[in-house]
Amino acid sequence: MDKRPGGRSARVRDAVRQATLAELAEHGYHGLTVDNVAARSGVHKTTVYRRWKNAEGLIADALEIAREEPWPMPDTGSLAEDLRGIARLVQSGFADPVAGPISSAFVTAAVQGGAAAHSLHGFFVARHEQAAQAVRRAIERGEVPAGTDVADVIRMAVAPIYYRLFITHEPVTERDAERAADAAVAAARAGAIKADASPAG
Amino acid sequence: MDKRPGGRSARVRDAVRQATLAELAEHGYHGLTVDNVAARSGVHKTTVYRRWKNAEGLIADALEIAREEPWPMPDTGSLAEDLRGIARLVQSGFADPVAGPISSAFVTAAVQGGAAAHSLHGFFVARHEQAAQAVRRAIERGEVPAGTDVADVIRMAVAPIYYRLFITHEPVTERDAERAADAAVAAARAGAIKADASPAG
DNA sequence: CTCCAATCGCAACTCGTGTAGCTTTAAGCT
DNA sequence: AGCTTAAAGCTACACGAGTTGCGATTGGAG
Numbered sequence: 001m002d003k004r005p006g007g008r009s010a011r012v013r014d015a016v017r018q019a020t021l022a023e024l025a026e027h028g029y030h031g032l033t034v035d036n037v038a039a040r041s042g043v044h045k046t047t048v049y050r051r052w053k054n055a056e057g058l059i060a061d062a063l064e065i066a067r068e069e070p071w072p073m074p075d076t077g078s079l080a081e082d083l084r085g086i087a088r089l090v091q092s093g094f095a096d097p098v099a100g101p102i103s104s105a106f107v108t109a110a111v112q113g114g115a116a117a118h119s120l121h122g123f124f125v126a127r128h129e130q131a132a133q134a135v136r137r138a139i140e141r142g143e144v145p146a147g148t149d150v151a152d153v154i155r156m157a158v159a160p161i162y163y164r165l166f167i168t169h170e171p172v173t174e175r176d177a178e179r180a181a182d183a184a185v186a187a188a189r190a191g192a193i194k195a196d197a198s199p200a201g
Numbered sequence: 202m203d204k205r206p207g208g209r210s211a212r213v214r215d216a217v218r219q220a221t222l223a224e225l226a227e228h229g230y231h232g233l234t235v236d237n238v239a240a241r242s243g244v245h246k247t248t249v250y251r252r253w254k255n256a257e258g259l260i261a262d263a264l265e266i267a268r269e270e271p272w273p274m275p276d277t278g279s280l281a282e283d284l285r286g287i288a289r290l291v292q293s294g295f296a297d298p299v300a301g302p303i304s305s306a307f308v309t310a311a312v313q314g315g316a317a318a319h320s321l322h323g324f325f326v327a328r329h330e331q332a333a334q335a336v337r338r339a340i341e342r343g344e345v346p347a348g349t350d351v352a353d354v355i356r357m358a359v360a361p362i363y364y365r366l367f368i369t370h371e372p373v374t375e376r377d378a379e380r381a382a383d384a385a386v387a388a389a390r391a392g393a394i395k396a397d398a399s400p401a402g
Numbered sequence: 403c404t405c406c407a408a409t410c411g412c413a414a415c416t417c418g419t420g421t422a423g424c425t426t427t428a429a430g431c432t
Numbered sequence: 433a434g435c436t437t438a439a440a441g442c443t444a445c446a447c448g449a450g451t452t453g454c455g456a457t458t459g460g461a462g
Contacts, residue, residue, distance in 0.1 A: 007459050007460085008409075008410075008457085008458065008459070009408085009409065009410090009459085011328075012409085012410075020212060029313075030313055030314070033448090033449080034449075034450080035448080035449075035450095040240070043410085043411095044410065044411050044412070045411095045412095045449095045450085046410080046411070046412075046452090047409080047410055047411075049449095049450065049451075050410085052407095054449095054450085085436075088259075098252035098405085107312070108312050108370060110370065111312045111367050112230075112231055112309060113231070116222070117370045118370075119373070120368075120369070120370065121369060121370040122370040124368070124370075125369075128369075129237065131251075135447085149380075152361075152380065153383075154370075154445095155364060155365070156357070156361060157362040158364070159360040159363070159364035159368075160353075160356050160357060160360040161359035162363075162364050162368045163253050163359070163363050163364060164356070164359070165355060166312050166367065166368065167308060167311075167321075167325070167360075167363045168321070168322060168325040168326075168329075168356075169311065169318045169319075169321065169322040169325075169334050170322070170325075175397075177326075179333055179353065179393075179394065180348075180357070182393045183353075183357055183385070183388035183393045183394050184384070184388070186387065186388040186391035186392075186393035187383075187384035187385070187387040187388045187391075187393075189391070190387035190388075190391060191329070191387075191389070192380075192383045192384045192386070192388075193380065193384050196376075208428075208429050210429085210432085210438085210439065210440085213439090213440075234418085234419080235419080235420080236418080236419075236420095244440080244441095245421090245440065245441050245442075246419095246420085246438080246441095247421080247422095247442080248439080248440050248441070249440075250419095250421080251418065251439085251440085252439090252440095255419095255420085
């Protein structure tokens with residue numbers, strides 16, 4: 001992609017990425033300006049505009065990094081515990097005083113649509129795929145019926161957390177996260193989360 | 202609140218509200234500017250700035266109207282059908298070519314936080330309260346156990362729709378909405394959606 | 403070592419958002 | 433009808449995001 005990936009260009013990119021994350025942690029997405037990132041990174045304003053286009057471009061670039069980072073996925077032998085662990089991971093990630101604002105900024109930027117939305121979509125595809133392994137193991141163990149839509153179980157488990165955080169703007173406790181996970185498990189066990197079937201019961 | 206609620210002030214407010222909704226439907230939240238609203242409404246720019254402060258203020262004001270509008274809540278005698286109806290209502294609302302962009306704009310504006318977030322929170326408190334009646338009826342009928350957190354059942358039923366729309370940016374079909382509702386019903390029946398209990402099963 | 407092209411730095415500029423001070427209109431009251 | 437005053441209109445301007453053209457730097461190839 002870059003025609004001169006080594007040397008100054010690489011240093012500039014790293015400095016800007018670093019500055020972007022720092023600015024996001026401090027001021028959130030709303031307070032993220034190209035000028036501030038340029039000043040903090042020591043890279044000239046014009047250069048940032050040329051390579052990243054605007055604030056959304058900076059977010060999209062930072063998302064590429066976040067996407068690569070591995071996730072400490074739980075594997076406890078119980079679907080309920082695995083999903084609770086995942087839900088807690090999501091909740092605590094947003095509650096964290098340093099990582100929280102950055103994660104929130106990603107979501108906020110992506111809601112507008114555009115490049116950030118595309119990047120975040122890719123991010124979640126990867127995350128869902130990783131988390132779905134917990135559900136596949138549960139199917140093999142016979143905890144939930146075969147034919148269960150594994151990705152949808154994950155969505156059910158984490159969606160209420162995002163819903164409270166970004167849609168209704170209600171507070172989210174660790175208990176709330178666990179209850180969402182528990183409900184997803186119960187629904188999956190009842191055979192209500194399948195790709196094309198009618199509800200069981 | 203207004204010291205001179207009748208006459209010109211009222212006409213100005215109506216014109217601005219109308220123009221705000223029209224601009225939202227056409228250009229979404231990102232394309233909503235005070236200048237455009239002022240031009241379309243025939244009200245002077247400075248007047249809009251004085252009374253609504255900025256674009257977010259226009260959104261917050263429009264939300265007050267949306268909050269008042271009644272909702273055609275289903276009452277079929279079956280929790281599954283009621284929740285499916287509610288979920289379909291949400292999904293189709295965002296899919297609608299004219300109402301969809303406006304609704305999306307509300308959510309988008311509120312994600313940033315601030316006055317719009319506060320207004321949208323109030324909006325959802327009212328909506329949850331209305332929708333929760335369907336769950337209360339189900340408890341009285343014995344469809345779901347007593348002690349079920351009625352508001353949380355609603356959250357479970359609609360959260361995956363919002364999650365797909367605004368977080369992961371996946372397409373949402375009517376089937377997706379119904380499956381979310383079905384899963385919420387299954388979880389509620391299993392006793393997994395209670396205020397403080399451990400999962401049943 | 404030398405050259406060359408990609409990339410960055412710089413300063414001046416455009417443009418749209420939002421503000422300040424003042425004048426004009428008209429709603430509500432007597 | 434006439435008066436008072438809240439609220440709307442208007443002009444000019446301040447401010448910051450984003451752009452442009454050009455000169456300076458530097459990584460990489462011969």
